Amino acid sequence: MFSGLNKYLKIILPKRLFYRALIIVAAPTILLQIIVTVVFFDSIWIKANKGMTRSLVGEIKTLVDLYKAGDKNQIDLINKTYKENFDYVINFLDGDTLNDNFERKFSPMDRSLRRELKSTFGNNNYWFSTTNYTETVEVKIKVDNKIIQFFFPKEKIATSSVRLFILWITLPSILLILIALLFLKNQTRPIINLAKAAERFGKGDYINEFRPSGALEIRKAGYEFDKMAKRINRHLNQRSEMLSGISHDLRTPLTRLKLQLALLNQKDLSKKMSKDIDEMEKMLNDYLSFAKTQSQEETTNVDVGKILDNIEMELKNSNFTLQTKNDLVIIGRANSLKRCFLNIIQNGLVYGEKVHASAEKTANRLVIVFEDDGPGIPKDQYKNVFKPFYRLDKSRSLNKSGIGLGLAIVEDIINSHGGNIQLSKSKYNGLKFKVTLPF
Numbered sequence: 399m400f401s402g403l404n405k406y407l408k409i410i411l412p413k414r415l416f417y418r419a420l421i422i423v424a425a426p427t428i429l430l431q432i433i434v435t436v437v438f439f440d441s442i443w444i445k446a447n448k449g450m451t452r453s454l455v456g457e458i459k460t461l462v463d464l465y466k467a468g469d470k471n472q473i474d475l476i477n478k479t480y481k482e483n484f485d486y487v488i489n490f491l492d493g494d495t496l497n498d499n500f501e502r503k504f505s506p507m508d509r510s511l512r513r514e515l516k517s518t519f520g521n522n523n524y525w526f527s528t529t530n531y532t533e534t535v536e537v538k539i540k541v542d543n544k545i546i547q548f549f550f551p552k553e554k555i556a557t558s559s560v561r562l563f564i565l566w567i568t569l570p571s572i573l574l575i576l577i578a579l580l581f582l583k584n585q586t587r588p589i590i591n592l593a594k595a596a597e598r599f600g601k602g603d604y605i606n607e608f609r610p611s612g613a614l615e616i617r618k619a620g621y622e623f624d625k626m627a628k629r630i631n632r633h634l635n636q637r638s639e640m641l642s643g644i645s646h647d648l649r650t651p652l653t654r655l656k657l658q659l660a661l662l663n664q665k666d667l668s669k670k671m672s673k674d675i676d677e678m679e680k681m682l683n684d685y686l687s688f689a690k691t692q693s694q695e696e697t698t699n700v701d702v703g704k705i706l707d708n709i710e711m712e713l714k715n716s717n718f719t720l721q722t723k724n725d726l727v728i729i730g731r732a733n734s735l736k737r738c739f740l741n742i743i744q745n746g747l748v749y750g751e752k753v754h755a756s757a758e759k760t761a762n763r764l765v766i767v768f769e770d771d772g773p774g775i776p777k778d779q780y781k782n783v784f785k786p787f788y789r790l791d792k793s794r795s796l797n798k799s800g801i802g803l804g805l806a807i808v809e810d811i812i813n814s815h816g817g818n819i820q821l822s823k824s825k826y827n828g829l830k831f832k833v834t835l836p837f
C-alpha cells in the first residue's frame with residue numbers, strides 16, 4: 399500500500415529541487431491558513447451569523463404579532479420607527495399566495511435565515527430572497543389573508559468582517575511565499591551552476607572560472623568539484639604531453655636512420671628498412687593525432703554543416719556526397735569535430751568506393767549519418783573497434799594501416815561532446831556510423 403502511494407507521489411510531485419523546496423515551505427503555510435479559516439468560519443462567523451439572524455427574525459415576529467393584534471395606530475408608529483431607526487421597509491400586500499423559495503445551497507446566510515423562519519412561522523408561511531437585490535434582503539410573511547413584506551440591509555444577518563479576515567489571512571501567506579521564493583531561488587542557483595559546470599566538464603570543456611557559492615555544504619561540494627576537475631585536467635595534460643613528447647622525440651632518430659639508409663649500397667635492404675621506418679612514422683602520426691584530441695580547445699558555437707562542407711571542399715572527391723540542412727549549430731569544438739568526421743569519411747573511402755553523409759536536427763539532438771559501401775564490420779566487433787590499439791584480423795578496420803587509434807579518437811571526441819556513436823549495417827551493404835550530438 400505504502401509502496402504504491404510512494405510511487406504515485408513520485409509521479410505527481412515536481413522533479414526539480416526548487417519546486418520541491420517551495421512545496422515544503424508553502425504547503426504548511428497554506429494548510430495552517432486553511433485550518434485557521436475553517437475554525438474561524440465554523441466557531442465564530444457561523445455562530446455570529448446565527449445569532450444575528452435569530453435576533454432579526456424575533457423582530458419580524460414582534461411586528462407580525464402587533465399586526466395580528468389589530469392596533470393600526472401602533473403598527474403605523476412602529477413601522478415609521480423601524481424605518482427611521484433600523485432601516486426597515488415594511489409593506490402590506492393583498493393576497494395570500496407566496497412564491498416558491500429559492501435558497502442557495504452553499505450560502506450560510508440563506509441556510510440560517512431559512513432555519514429561523516421555518517422554526518418561527520412554519521413551512522409554508524414565509525418566503526425570502528437574498529439575491530434579488532445587491533445589499534438588501536426581502537422577506538414575506540403570510541398572515542391570514544395578507545402578506546407582510548420586509549426589506550432590510552444584508553448587514554443585519556451577515557457579519558461584515560469576513561472579507562477583511564480573509565484579506566488578512568491571504569496577504570501574509572502570499573507575502574511569506576514570495577519571500578520563500580526569493581530565498582529558495584538564491585539557494586538553488588549555486589546547485590544549478592554546479593550542475594552546469596559538471597555538464598560542461600563532462601563534455602570536455604575546461605572549467606577555469608567556476609566559483610563556489612551558496613550554503614556551506616554547497617560551497618564544499620563546489621570546492622571539491624573544482625579540485626577534482628583540476629586534477630583530471632592535469633592528468634589529461636600530462637598524458638597528452640607525454641605522448642606528444644615521445645612521438646616528437648622519436649622523429650629525430652628516425653630521420654637519421656632514413657639518411658643513413660639512403661647512403662647504403664645494399665638497395666634491397668635499404669628499401670625494406672625504409673618501409674619499416676615509414677610505418678613507424680605513420681604510427682607516430684597516429685599517436686600525435688590521439689594526443690591532439692586531449693589538447694585544450696575553446697568551446698564555441700559550431701556550425702556542423704559548414705564543417706562538413708569544408709571537408710567536402712578539401713577532399714575534392716566525387717565519391718563523397720553530402721546532404722545537410724540549415725541551422726545545424728551546436729556548442730562544441732570545431733577542430734575536434736572536424737578531425738572526427740574526417741577520420742570516418744577517410745575510413746569509408748579507403749575500404750569502400752563511396753561515402754554518403756547527411757546531417758539534420760531532431761527535437762533535441764543533432765544526428766549525423768555516414769554510410770559507405772565497403773565490406774563492413776562483424777556485429778560482434780562493434781564494441782571492440784572503439785578500444786585503443788585494437789585491430790581487426792578480418793574484414794575491414796580503420797586500423798588496417800595504423801595502430802588502432804582511429805575509432806578510439808572518433809569515440810573520444812564524440813563522448814567529450816556529450817554525444818554517442820552507433821555502428822550498424824548501411825543500406826549500401828557497408829558500414830553505417832550514426833553520430834548524435836546534443837545542442
